[in-house]
Amino acid sequence: MKGLYDIHCHILPGVDDGARNMEEALWMLNKEYKDGVRHVILTPHFRYEMFEPHMNIVTRGFMQLRREIVNIGQGDMQIYLGCELHSSMDMVECLKKGRRLTMAGSRYVLVEFSNNDEKSYIEERIRSLLMYGFIPIIAHAERYSATRNDVRFLSELREAGAYIQINADTISGHSGFGAKMYAKKLMKQGLLDFVGSDGHRQNERIPEIGRCVEKVEKTMGTEYAKKIFIKNPRKITGR
Numbered sequence: 001m002k003g004l005y006d007i008h009c010h011i012l013p014g015v016d017d018g019a020r021n022m023e024e025a026l027w028m029l030n031k032e033y034k035d036g037v038r039h040v041i042l043t044p045h046f047r048y049e050m051f052e053p054h055m056n057i058v059t060r061g062f063m064q065l066r067r068e069i070v071n072i073g074q075g076d077m078q079i080y081l082g083c084e085l086h087s088s089m090d091m092v093e094c095l096k097k098g099r100r101l102t103m104a105g106s107r108y109v110l111v112e113f114s115n116n117d118e119k120s121y122i123e124e125r126i127r128s129l130l131m132y133g134f135i136p137i138i139a140h141a142e143r144y145s146a147t148r149n150d151v152r153f154l155s156e157l158r159e160a161g162a163y164i165q166i167n168a169d170t171i172s173g174h175s176g177f178g179a180k181m182y183a184k185k186l187m188k189q190g191l192l193d194f195v196g197s198d199g200h201r202q203n204e205r206i207p208e209i210g211r212c213v214e215k216v217e218k219t220m221g222t223e224y225a226k227k228i229f230i231k232n233p234r235k236i237t238g239r
């Protein structure tokens with residue numbers, strides 16, 4: 001399948017625990033390209049006391065990467081800038097003031113939680129984003145005990161207006177059997193909106209959209225795969 005989207009990855013070099021340099025970033029983009037991906041939203045981490053890259057460095061790196069893509073003959077590969085925003089009490093302000101980015105200039109925000117965050121905290125943070133007109137996408141929902149152990153809670157967040165993303169490796173079964181079954185359950189119950197590679201590097205946590213699409217097609221059919229990997233993400237980028 002061609003024209004796929006990857007809405008969650010750490011390919012932007014030198015700003016978090018993802019690609020270490022331009023060479024590694026280009027290797028990863030090339031891997032995405034071979035997998036049929038033509039739209040990549042780069043989502044460097046922003047998490048207090050862990051990853052706080054200066055916005056000038058982020059945007060400069062993005063523009064440099066965009067130039068490099070053309071140089072390696074992948075002019076039809078579109079890249080966009082976003083952020084994997086770790087939840088905090090000031091995240092709405094952070095977004096409103098442009099200190100951190102939404103997804104590809106849209107109202108969508110890729111929001112990450114800590115694995116053991118309480119349901120009440122998650123719900124309150126999601127509602128605060130919604131209240132200010134942002135559209136939260138919960139990053140790798142399979143990872144948090146609150147959503148992993150309670151599909152109904154996840155469903156309630158979705159009904160409130162949040163979207164759900166899970167990682168490609170989870171669907172492919174490379175993150176364990178339990179996680180794989182959870183992903184399948186979400187797909188069967190119509191609770192999944194997006195898949196991201198969450199690719200980090202060339203030698204570990206490689207972007208693996210290709211094998212995931214095959215798996216989704218086999219389990220859920222081609223139309224469903226198109227919805228998850230093309231139609232839904234197109235709503236974020238608008239193209």
Ligand SMILES: [Fe+2]
Binds near residue numbers: 084198
């Ligand atoms: Fe990530």
